[in-house]
Amino acid sequence: MTLSRFLSKTTTITPVTMGSEYKPPASGILTSPDRLRKIDQLREKNIDVILPLPTLVAVGDQSSGKSSLLESVTGIPFPRGQELCTRYATQITHRRDPDVQIIITIIPAPQSTETEKASLRSYRKELSSTNELRDQFVKILDEVNVYMKIKTDKNPEGEKTFSRDILKIEKCGPTEDYLTVIDVPGIFRLTSKGQTTEGDRHLVRDMVTGFIKDKRTIILAVLPANVDVMTQEILALAEQYDPDGERTLGVLTKPDLVIERSAKEAVCNLVAGRKKALNLGYYLVKNRGGDDDDDSDDDSGLRQKEKDLFQQNPWCNLPQERVGVGALRERLQDLLGEITDKAYPELRSEARKKLTEARDQQDALGPPRQTEREQQQYLAQIAAKFQRIVRAALEANYSTHSVFDEHSVRLITKVVGIIDTFNNRMRRKGHTYSFVKVETGDSDDDSASKVDDSEQEDDSDSEDEYEAAQSNDAHYTIVGELFPELESIINIVEQPEFAVKDDNRDWIRSMYLKSRGIELGTFSPIVLASAFRDQTTKWGPMTEYYISDIIIGIHTFILSVLKTICADGKLFEAIKSIIMDDLLARYVNSMNYAKFLVQVEREKKPYTVNHYFSSNLQKSRGDRVSEALKGKRHYDNRCHSPATYLVKFDQIKSAITNKSNQDHAQEDIHDILKSYYKVSRKRFVDNIWLYAVDHHLLSGPNSPLTLFSEQWVLGLDEDSLNAIAGESRSTRDKRKELTKKIADLEEALRILK
Template identity: 30%
Template sequence: MLTSPMPTQEAQFPDPRGPLGGLNSARSTSRLEQIARLRARGIGDHIGLPQLVVCGDQSAGKSSVLEGVTGIPFPRQDGLCTRFPTEILLEHSSEDEIINASIIPSRNRTDDERRSLVSFHRRLQSFQDLPVVIEEVSRLMGVRGAHSEVGPAFGPDVLRIEVRGPVGLHLSIVDVPGLISVPNEEQTDDDVQTVHRLVDDYISDPRTIILAVVQAGNDIANQSIIKKARQFDKDGERTVGIITKPDLINQGSERRIALLASNKDSTKLKLGFFLVKNPAPNELTRGVTSEQRQREEIQYFHAPPWKEQSLDPGRLGIVALRKYLQKLLDRHIEKELPKVRSDVRKLLEQTEFNLVTMGEERDSPYKMRMLLTRLAMAFHQLVTSTLNGTYDDLDKSFFASDNEHMSRRLRANIQNLNTQFADTMRERGAKRRITTASEGDQDDSESSESDEDQILVTETEMKGWIRQVYQVSRGKELPGTYNYVLLAELFHEQSSPWINIAQDHLYSIGKIVRNLVETVVHHISPDTNVSDEIMELVGTNLQENMNRATEELNKLWQDEQHHPVTYNHYFTDNIQKAREQGTKDVVKKALIETREQDWNGRMHISNVQMDMDRFLAGLQQRVQVNMTEQACAEALSGLQAYYKVRVRV
């Protein structure tokens, strides 16, 4: 015999319209009311609330299932009841039946729209008034329907129907619009996406029990709601399958449906499946009652071919389903309610904190000025401290030295950036950097990748570049000298990376300043509305300052493009040192050649005049001055000396 994943004794509950037996009705009512009050106040927009949600494809029989479970005869004309979510709250009592309808606005509504929707309350004399109420609600929500051909076909606002009286059970359940597979003339692509987003929003909540309504005649695994349930409930721990329309399947398919209903098919759910038979269209036309529906459903499953399938009676029919759902919801709320209380407590604490940080009510210009004055003083104190680098004067927690708060220490960050800027100018500021041949081979690949503005050259290559510029910049100068144009062109080329390095440095400074200001503003005013307004004004000023700083940088750069001028003695000192070093190198080279070639590597100069003359003659013939080389050497010395002066500025 096929068994169900749930105990079969659940099927032994008394008649749903009779007493509740062993159920603790007072406790169930209290729990439902707590959750209902939270949802009515919009708490569900911020934290998940335990709930049952009926969902499925259009024409899957979802409305008939909902009617069978709740006992509410929803109107079927024009699809009014499926154009927005409907929350049904059933509370059993021995008093006369009371039916109330209200609207819970969605989180996206404006304050005026929320007030208009919340003000809607209707007392229904009977369920015969429901079609009129639904049409009125549709008009208030602005969805397309019998009253209008404009507006969206579906809306996220919730119609809430409370029924209190001898209903036989305590239950809260939400009905959402049916999933649309293919758009048509009445339902556009946007409508299809709206419904899918709406359903996703409900069933993605881990505190939602998914009541997935599927048609027996279609491939269960490929129905949209099963795919969505697998997406948001991968382990099937909070999904109940409800199989409808078994009377419309092909003959011989009963065994497959029986396996599915017994949770033994490839599609398995930990909460299992129920098999129900909804009233046929002709039965609905003649106005079948709830009792007649239940009676005919029982007779249907007790007759062939279902009689031979050995199905669990606790999983057959609408009566078994509604009893199970009440116990399921009761257990679910009992499990989740402590977590909900904890979440509500945290939300309340956060809200109270936000209210405190917003300060006193600002209902007059005087109070507004007082707030701005207080914020301005707090801003000035913090910014002054971080500019001066005095991080212990005020709020020590704001200037904590851990990595998370280091960005608030502006002076330290500026100092570090300036150090990096100086290092970059010293190491990569020159367009051409003289290096040894081995160093050039080692760093060549890195230079081409990490620093495209700098070229590593040998001393010979450097002299070759200067010779090339010298030849194209010659004027009326005498041989062995160079004109002012040569030094200008050499310096401008050699210092060309400066502007990019300086711009990067300026951008980095501007970025950390803006981040610091934004952090200070949000620190002194946690009220995001106020802080955002302040940042909009301050941000404009910061951008203006950044623009002025960029203009000043461009002016400085334009000054560097003029003819080289300096009165710094450091320049002449470096020129003199370079000349002395050049003379020393020439004489040293001549001495070595004279010793090796004229004195056979061993040289001793006595006081004899002949030896002195011989030695000087050897030096003289080896110290030969090339006028072009002399001019280029002088130009190189001038370039290096002037570059050192300017890079220090």
């Protein structure tokens, strides 16, 4: 049992748009041979893979007479035993040329490798006449099967049953009228063990439906006239892709086999358009059928038999433009011209549109990155763009890039907000104990002292909102999930306790008594150093907390910008992986420097040359004297305006001297500590900003923001470059595909010009 018994044949004749109801042209073909030749050139270059080209597809089974119809229309003497012609598409092109010749070549399938394409394109056979082709056709097909790797009895080494490659037969001569016919394997539903597979069946179906589903395809449904057309799968297939019947033309063959009068009447009704009407109508032809034994070379004899048949009743009553191979060929030529004229402008427009889309897709891939230099240039461009965005972020120039639409990426704004909050929080709650405020006003309140709330002024709702948002444990839980690499650096799970203890007098008294030495009316410097350390216990946790928040903000900024400017996820992950260790090291440097500043302020002996220390201390001492005299003053009745209070000289002397050494020492410790703390805190906050934040994290030479730069790219070795910027296989394949597509579309526009 041969393979051909399970195959139906599908033939394609190539025009360029769906036609409407047939209207004979005013004179001849509607389009020029040059335009038709250009359509053929597009198909030869596989442009039909990108742009659906105008095509006439003839579908029919083995017994429909389609093969003989193809021979009658094209004049190509296909060998008997169609098995040789059913494994791949055959394109037959008629071209007007001064030289008479037949050229046979192979058009490789788009999916072929470059090596396969080179091999297939190397096949070329030139013949001088149709007779020579008839003599050598079988041998030529055997050779083609070898090139296409088709497995046959003569080529048992073949690997494929069917191929997407196309056999092209170009018939040239001074009297040739332009016509292109494509014969493709027919659809079959059943497979044959050892001969065809499900994969073969799907491949053939894809080849056929790839033609008939497109709007520019005219479906030529070839049907034997001696079979009820209502039962033919061919029409059902055509209707599936052309439900309105606007681009389906029916061809009825073998009218000589129709015997019954009712059957003849049914055929006449179809041709006359009275039954199962199609937009393009039906044609009736008589040609050498698949079962005919007539191998005559005389085409005129066959045409005479056809003419004699159509002069018989009832065929003689049919419109002459609807019967005979000649009429059908003229109609195909007319359709070809109509379709070509209609589709030609559309093809140019579609080619330009698809070319623009392909170029955009190619641009999205970035420049080629095959060589070390290409990779270096590509990565350097990305690094330069990253640094431009960094500069804009540090300058708060947020109109330069869409990445700044996300508030979290507005870097300097976020950092300044955190530092301001840090400064205010240090001022309000950075000390362990509140300082005593000496009352010096005119109040009659005789209380000795009140809590000094000078460090708690300028509270703002925005600061409270920030604290509430940042103190939530979920904040750092989310950070841990997003950036687990930072957990060992920020090392914060909740906000430290910032509450201030209200009274420090007992604390100072206790510290003084525990640290007394042999002093004459003074106290040991060690007491002041110890008191300052106790008063600044929260500086370390508070500093780490806010530096951590800044690190998180910078890390978020870096990764967000990188992800935005990288062409694909693979590149982003590669850059992130390479720079991560250095990034974390720079974060650690900043955190360690902040800890160093805390250590220097807290562990060194208290000392400053800042004159504000002396000013604050003198003011505190003066306030104490004023506070001591406040209860001893009396109103001077001699002065009426403004009110004047008098203090006796002896009372002043008593106020200054009437205190124990312990009281004097405690007051001095308090006032010195308070004055020095203010100077130290302001100095410390400034240093945190200047060194730990600005220098180490933002603008210094070793800032994490300066890491990914052009200089860094230039320092990468070849392996690292390739690991980061080298194209993945999928990207290389996509670039190659787009490069070929762009070249084909540019060539298509050149041809269609």
